[in-house]
Amino acid sequence: MISKLLIANRGEIACRIIRTARRMGIATVAVYSDADAKALHVRQADEAVHIGPSPAAESYLVGEKIIAAAKQTGADAIHPGYGFLSENAGFAQAVIDAGLIWVGPKPASIEAMGLKDAAKKLMRAAGVPVTPGYEGEDQSVERLKQEADAIGYPVLIKAVAGGGGKGMRKVDAPEDFEAALESCRREAKASFSNDEVLLEKWITSPRHIEVQVFGDSHGNVVHLFERDCSLQRRHQKVIEEAPAPGMDEATRQEICAAAVRAAKAVDYEGAGTIEFIADASEGLRADRIFFMEMNTRLQVEHPVTEEITGVDLVEWQLRVASGEPIPLKQEELSINGHAIEARLYAEDPAKGFLPSTGRLDEFYIPTLHARVETGVEEGSSVSPFYDPMIAKVVVHAPSRRRAIAALQEELDGTLVHPVKTNAGFLWLCLSDSAFQDADLDTGLIERRGEALMPPADPSLANLDVAAAAEALSWEWREDTIPGHKARELTGLRLNGPARRDVHFILPSGESASGQITRRAQEDDQFEVWTRDTGEGILIVEQGQTYFLRRRVDGTGHASAADGAILAPMPGKVIAVDVAEGQAVTAGQRLMVLEAMKMEHALTAPFDGTVTELNASEGGQVQVEAVLAVVEPKEE
Template sequence: MISKLLIANRGEIACRVMRTAQEMGIATVAVYSDADAEALHVREADEAVHIGPSPAAESYLLGDRIIAAARAAGADAIHPGYGFLSENAAFARAVTEAGLVWVGPKPESIEAMGLKDAAKKLMRAAGVPVTPGYEGDDQSPGRLKSEADAIGYPVLIKAVAGGGGKGMRKVDAAEDFEAALASCRREAAASFGNDEVLLEKWITSPRHIEVQVFGDSHGNVVHLFERDCSLQRRHQKVIEEAPAPGMDEQTREAICAAAVRAAKAVDYEGAGTIEFIADASEGLRADRIFFMEMNTRLQVEHPVTEEITGVDLVEWQLRVASGEPIPLAQDELSIDGWAMEARLYAEDPVSGFLPSTGPLELLELPDGILRVETGVEEGDEVSPFYDPMIAKLVARGDTREEAIIDLAAGLYATRVWPVKTNAAFLLACLSDPVFQAGEVTTGLIAERGDALTQVAPVGDAEWQVAALSLFAPWFAAGEEPGAGPWGANFGFRLNRPDAPRITVQHLGERRTLMLEDCTGASGFSAPVESGVLVWRDAQPYLFTLPNFSGGGHSAADGAILAPMPGKVIAVDVEHGQAVDAGQRLLVLEAMKMEHALTAPFAGTVIELSVSEGSQVQVEAVLAVVEPAADT
């Protein structure tokens, strides 16, 4: 058995692997960059080794530094987690050549499934159903166009080395093919260093079904049933569940058997996932489910499989990597209940899902209600250098309906501030009638448009809860009317006793409420430095007393606010300059993304607070535009 394990990753997956390893009596070693020096995975490890600067390309993606760290710490094995180097065959080979145990599949298996075109050919030979398409060596535009015409439109162009939704284009008509091909190739070359593509028939009602497989060095391969990952935004999974809704036993048996054949075709060892695309236009049918690709690693969504099977997949990984056989035979595995996972991200759905970074001044996750996998605690920071996941929230119930109810309850109980999250978006997805009916396709979120990201206006109940919460400290302290900030809010009426009133502010709007009218209000609230937060449908609203506001600018008065922390990389205007509505004023860079900030209306720049190179925090005032007289 492995005695000391280095985890070549960070965040929640590093913490997840450490937890199981430590329960098995295996010592753990963390690696960390400058940005992660005080991260949770570092604090939880038995020891930690620094591997470089904050950018992943200078730390977590440098295999030689990770191997050197393992040697320095005396580790005898490396677990890659997911992402980073987890599917890098060269790194896996370097680990084994260094005399260390690689907790993952053999490099040859990774290579066999690394390119989509080669993998599809291999799967077809193994009797695994493959989407109709073209994976040929002739990559000339003319040949690709003729093959697309033969397949029939719509078709999907996919980079053979692609992933994460990059290097993919749907083509609806023959006349659009050449432009889409050129665009796809440019993106593929820039992202993967390989511009070769394959073609697939576009599935009109697609569902993303995947099967968890596991192999060992003794020739055994089993499956642990399927997961449904159809709820996606731009090819990124949002909510995953197991088993797949609408899956009958005959179809399950067929797809799982195909997954086992796929794993055996590459002599697979360890945890892996066979991903299928299903044409669900007539429900799930065995003859309409096709192989897409294999992920030769542990998946982000592996907890839902663990919850319905009672298996610890990380424990299995460590045992199989140590040379042991798979702990259970196929006939010893079964489905018990339903599980669902939501990915809680530090991002702002209202602003196009821009990443939100900074300190987690308030972080309350629904432990006790759900299984929570996280790599942060209250007081930590969401870094701009890495994936902005805060936590995975996992519910388990006897039925799908119970899992949905429990996951929703967990989202209602989630509290994060001032970092923005997608909690309200996740709750809106759970509440969608198509999702609740179990009829989700991969296009649902795109079809719903802004409906899932709209923030509901503040209601009377939120104003009342805020008033009570803001008033409580002074009321509890026994202050007399006229004392402190409340003096102006205590009123007088003939024939009635003085009635306390309070003026509350939210995003520039003010209301004066009678406290006696608020006493029956109830809701979730939490005090913060600037006021009080009130939650509605997992969305936080900040309320303040007017004299807490500081008289600053708001976006409504022409202020240009930073949507996230970042660096100003371009300033296109000068103080006093006249600008048109929509004219670019400056560009902010954060998390490798550029965000152009434009004038909200025609006018004059009367304030310019930054210059090129300035580092700014979220909602900092960067510039102010005064509207033109006729605007």
């Protein structure tokens, strides 16, 4: 058995691997970049080694540094997690050549499945159904267009070395083909240094079905059933579940058997995923489910498989890498209940899902029913250098309906501030009638559009919840992770003064006032997910965190806070056009903020005077920081 494991990754997957290794008595070594010096995975590991600057290309993607760190600490194995170098056959071989154990498939298996065109040919030979298309060596525009015409439109152009939704273009008509091909090749070249493509028939009602497989060095291969990853946004998975809704037993047996054949065709060892695309226009049928690609690593969504099978896939990886056989035979594996996973990203749906970076002043997930996989905690910072996923929220229940309800309850109480997240978007996805009824395909989110976007303001009747929130208190409890604390919310019993005026600035920028009357019955109480920050109130409604900035408490008069100029996102002030005391007119530019490689002009909301200026050129600011205050001009 492995005695010391180096984890060549970061964030939630590193923390998840550490947890299993610790339970198995295996010492762990973390690696970290400058940006991750204080990261959770670094503090949880037994040892940690600094491997370079913040950009991944100078740290997590430099195999030589990772192997050197393993030798420096006496580690005898390397687990790559997912992403970074996990599917790099050259790195896998370098680990083996250094005399270390590679926790993953053989380099030859990675290589065989690395290029989509070669993989499809291999799968066809192994009797695995593949999507009709073209994977030929002739990459001329004329030949590709000829093949597309023969396949019939719409067709899908895919980079042979692609992944993560990059290098893919749907083409609806012959006249659009050449422009789409040029765009696809340009993106593929930039992302993968390979501009070769293949063509596939576009599936009109596509569902993304994948099968978890596992092999060992003794010739055994098993499947652990299927997952459905059809809920996607721009080819990126959003919500995953297992088993696939609507999958009958006969179809399950056929597709899982095909996945096992695929794994055996490349002499597979370790955890892997065979991804299929299903034409679900008439439900899930074995003759309409086609091989897409194989991921030769652990998947982000592996927890839903663990939840329905009771298997720890990381433990299996470590045992198989140590030379042991797979712990269970196929007939010993079965499905229990239903599991759903939501990917919580630090991104702002209101700004086109731009990544949202900065310090997590507030980070709380209720964990009433959920397993939460995360690499951050309250006080951590979300870096612009890496993937913005900050947590996976996973629930398991006896039925799909109950799992959906439990996940909604978790998201409904998820409080994150000032970093923005997609929690409200996830809550609305789960609420969608088509998703609830399992009427799924990969275009569902795109079709729903604005219906899945959280509203700008909370729906508070006369702001009574916001007023009640001011009296709420928090209790602390020690969590299972030493030194980590989580907040539990107490209920508020409304008694005391009969009336109170409240005045807040809504997230949309509008000013709002209201009056609440406290209820007479003593058994009436509000229980709301909320926090008083001193400057205002944080409220969570259907997963969305709203910040209501306090204006004036107890009067109906306006204040200068009506003209508070807030930073829309973390960034750098690159220009300040006004001075304190200066008169300004409505729409006049006050300053320019550079964020996410874009410039954002901040303007005066009305005629008035700059009474407060908290920004200077070159200064870094956090989201919703008060950069200036404009006092309205007196009439």
